[in-house]
Amino acid sequence: MESSPSLAGPFALGTFAADGPAFPGLVAGDRVLDLSGLAPDTRALLERWDDVLPLLHDATGAWRPLDGLRVLPPVEPRQIFQSGANYRTHVAELAVAHEPAGGRPAEQVRAEVAAMMDRRAAEDLPYVFAGLPSSITGPYDDVVLPSWCTEPDWELELVAVIGCPAFRVPVESALGHVAAYTIANDVTAREAVFRRDMKEIGTDWLRAKNAPTFTPLGPYLVPAAFVADPQDLRVTLRLNGATMQDESTKDMIFDVARLVSYVSQTVELLPGDLLLTGSPAGNGLHHGRLLRDGDVMEGTISGLGSQRNRCRDER
Incomplete structure (x- = not known):
């Protein structure tokens, strides 16, 4: 098989639909092989991953053109875990953005935040919270901005x-x-992150993160065997063609292995579960430019493909 454009390795997995029910598919280049004979969905494939992956290298059957198929979220997880404040530059940017007018100088804020991140890394204390699968939408679907x-x-x-x-x-x-x-x-309602009515409660991730369509996912599942180093990938987001995020996963405070291990100390991670590893620098709060009706977000991570989502005001 030839490598799919912008994908690491010869193939990836996805979920697709045409006129009938959704089906799991093997995508290679501009064609898709229906895998519903192996399993009803991609989560079922992941449940037998060690046995399934070798079969995919030699999969045969009737290929369909990718063009004309709707690309759905690639997997339906039972659980979603999200790492917050996990990129050094991003955490520093947020701290500066939240500093009140006339407050501490930006360089002082950055120095204090850097010391805090060093302590967190030394104490092995990632910050992880749970998300809801109902927030997931497809990699090319609209993101609906709630009226509130x-x-x-x-x-x-x-x-x-x-x-x-x-x-x-x-x-x-x-x-x-x-x-x-x-x-x-991981689309976020910034005004809802911190509870203003009772600061002692802290963050309100339910309201800030989990509106329907707030988690565009995909386009595909790229096997880990094809990703040489998850800590050396480029994360890029463009808004209406302008680059807003462009950072390497090297900037993570806690790498993927440490995050998986940390979450697993509390809960059992199951096949198909998602672990979001945190956002790099360059969010709208930093740029002073938040999302509006009609905006188009294009997100790419090296070797994993691209997603494209238009924002739509529900009003």
Whole structure:
């Protein structure tokens, strides 16, 4: 098989639909092979990943042109876990953006935040919260901006997709539980992140992150075997053609292995579960330009393909 454009490796997995029911498919170049004979969906394939992956290299059958198929979210997860404040430059930018007018100088804020991140890294304390599968939408579908949301923002992120279940796994073996990687845009209602009515509660991720369509996912699941180093990928988001995010995953405070291990100490990660690894620098809050009706977001991660989503005001 020839490599698909912009994808690492000879093939990837996705979920597709035409006139009938959705089906799992093997995508290579501009064609798709229906895999519903192997399993009803991609999550079922991930549940047998060690057995399935060798079969995909030699898969045969009637190929269909990719053009004309609707590309759906590549997997339906049971659980979603999201890492916050995991890119050094991003955390510093947010701290400066949230500093009140007339407050501390930007360089002082950055120095204090850098010291805080060094402490977190030394103490091995990632910050992870849970998301809802109902927020997921397709890689080319519209993102609907709720009428109540006044500060919608983008956050393009690398996603680790679990294959073999993981419970209390050490860092050294954690990547062995990652079957594939994909892309998510973790759209955020910035005004809802911090509870103004009771600061002691802290963050309100339910309202800030989980509106319908707030998590464009995909386009595909690229097998981890084809991704040489998840800590050396370029994350780029363009808004109406202008580059807003352009950062390497090298800037992560906690790498993918540490995140998988950390989450698995509390819960069992299951096949198809998603672990969003955090947003790099360049969000709208930093640029002073948040999402509006008609905006087009184009997100790319090297080797994982691209997604394109138009924003639509629900009003």
